Amino acid sequence: MKVKTRFAPSPTGYLHVGGARTALYSWLYSRHANGTFVLRIEDTDLERSTPEAIEAIMEGMNWLQLSWDEGPFYQTKRFDRYNKVIDEMIENGTAYRCYCSKERLEKLREEQMARGEKARYDGHCRCKSVQKTHSVDEPHVVRFANPIDGVVIFNDLIRGPIEIANKELDDLIIRRTDGSPTYNFCVVVDDWDMEITHVIRGEDHINNTPRQINILKALGAPLPQYGHVSMILGDDGQKLSKRHGAVSVMQYRDDGYLPEALLNYLVRLGWSHGDQEIFSVPEMIEYFTLDAVSRSASAFNTEKLLWLNHHYINHLDADYVAQHLVWHMNQQGYDLTQGPDLITIIKLFGERSKTLKEMAQSCAYCYQDFSDFDADAAKKHLRLVAKEPLELAKTKLQAIADFDWEIEKIHQTIQATADELNVGMGKVGMPLRVAVTGMGQSPSVDATIFAVGKQRTLARIDKALAYIANRAEQ
Structure with missing residues (x-):
């Protein structure tokens, strides 16, 4: 099979x-x-x-x-098929027309509930004598003649054997007064016509399964196996x-x-x-x-x-991730021609990002200039003591040839600046980070500077130096 x-x-x-x-x-x-x-x-x-x-x-x-x-497949395009099957069922007695009024059904429901019984249709119109007193032209629904006795047993592929007594099921409406077939019936015909062998669906459908099994049996159709999640x-x-x-x-x-x-x-x-x-x-x-x-x-x-x-x-694969990232970058309004390729962004921000949206938001400074430095980061790192490291770093970065602009070369330049000034890397790296990103946190400063690009980096260092100068005057 x-x-x-x-x-x-x-x-x-x-x-x-x-x-x-x-x-x-x-x-x-x-x-x-x-x-x-x-x-x-x-x-x-x-x-x-x-x-x-x-x-x-x-x-x-x-x-x-x-x-x-x-x-x-669309059920609304298969109504002719459903109605043909329903008409055949009426002919062979496995379905019947029900002429019960809304008022009768409501009264029946109230009486059953008053007696503590489960509300269900009482099969009033199954009687042939009732059928003879009505015309097919009168408003009616069509009900499935559910077996009165016996049980429905099926082996749920997830839950094991499930057994429902037929007396717990009533005669399901399979065609409404307006002539449209109902969900439970359409599902049955579809599964039959489409030769579905296994139905895997939510547990909210468990109560539908014995009804659908009975209809399939009435049609002489093969039964799928069912599993309810x-x-x-x-x-x-x-x-x-x-x-x-x-x-x-x-x-x-x-x-x-x-x-x-x-x-x-x-x-x-x-x-x-x-x-x-x-x-x-x-x-x-x-x-x-x-x-x-x-x-x-x-x-x-x-x-x-x-x-x-x-x-x-x-x-x-970074190329594949980039295909999904581009949507988020576009949502942020970035011009992707004005910054690094997305593979660089993924390698730079991947470890720091739990989502692509977070990644796209974090890399804004790689594509767009910022207007202000983060206040806390600038207060801590863009001080007068940072002026000399930034100026020297700028001179050395400017000296790197465009064709030689790479992470290792940038790292060596930052290290050389620290060595020349006889200070720790942090005394150079942190002011550079704030200058280039506007923030106190980013991926490694050498990789970040590489992604931002040479001209942007130099311009932002100038902006940081101006900030320091202005701060010193105040």
């Missing part, structure tokens, strides 16, 4: 973290088995589904590089929501995360392979199995995600 999985989001919002993990698990399961992965857009909720949400889902999937083999909690133990920070996949892109970091984090959010923490995508594909997925809820930990992101910033 060739494995075929699917990810089937409803386009009522962005691709959230829980959906992304479900998509990842489904994608990995198919890739591990050399199977097929299907993307299906379940847009039967016509009021809430939007083109913007569909675009957001596609954007998230593409950013995560979870490529699909078939699709995207536990929910994701915030670090406070509550269901993950906006108050815990970013929940949209693309928000993580905007916040400076690499897709590899988010994928690695999500795969470990409920799955393990020994004590291994860092997984490349090929390793995920090789090792992933559903029997290693936890039944327990997982808690989201932003610090762990930041740790992974820092790892990938510094261990992935």
